[in-house]
Amino acid sequence: MKLYLKGERCYTDKCSYERRSYAPGQHGRLRPKLSDYGIRLRxxxxxxxxxxxxxxxFKRYFKEADRQKGVTGTNFLILLERRLDNTVYRLGFAQSRAQARQLVRxxxxxxxxxxVDIPSYLLRPGDVVAVREKSRQLAVINEALEAVPRRGIPPWLELRxxxxxxxxxxxxxxxxxxIPVQEQLIVEFYSK
Structure with a gap:
């Protein structure tokens, strides 16, 4: 599945998943049927x-989501979306989550x-995330901001x-x- 791990490249025709959506090797096209455990693990x-x-x-975030009131799967995804490195990526300051993590570090x-140099820092409503004054001329950040109109910004974030x-x-x-994920399968995986 296309996970958009390579940043801008995943939005173009050069994306490796678009070119070949099966595993490498002689037997890559032959996929065995997954068990129930395999589906949840994947x-x-x-x-x-x-x-x-x-x-x-990952397991720590799941345990935290399980302790909270409400639907565990949704709480889990909200915790992951609140991470600082993810928010930097979603706001368009970086082209991938890995690059956003490096900017934060x-x-x-x-x-x-x-x-704040901790990528796992959890944001609360009203928090303002900004690029340092000295870092605003970095080519990496400016190139990522130019790609924002193509990618879009989620409604829970506001970009200035x-x-x-x-x-x-x-x-x-x-x-x-x-997010192209069935979080219920992850909840089932951890509650075995």
């Missing part, structure tokens, strides 16, 4: 790789005027392009998150 791995998390981090991002900042307005609902 869904979990897909989401884990989309957000670039380790198994330990290198201290290019401010949250409410304070430097001229000021190099964005606002996390509210927690998204499941209908607003267009």
């Amino acid at each position: 869904e979990k791995q897909k989401l884990k790789r989309m957000y670039g998390l380790s198994e330990k981090q 290198h201290g290019h991002i401010l949250v409410n005027g304070e430097k 392009k001229e000021a190099y900042e964005g606002v996390f307005k509210y927690y998204p609902s499941r209908e607003e998150m267009n």
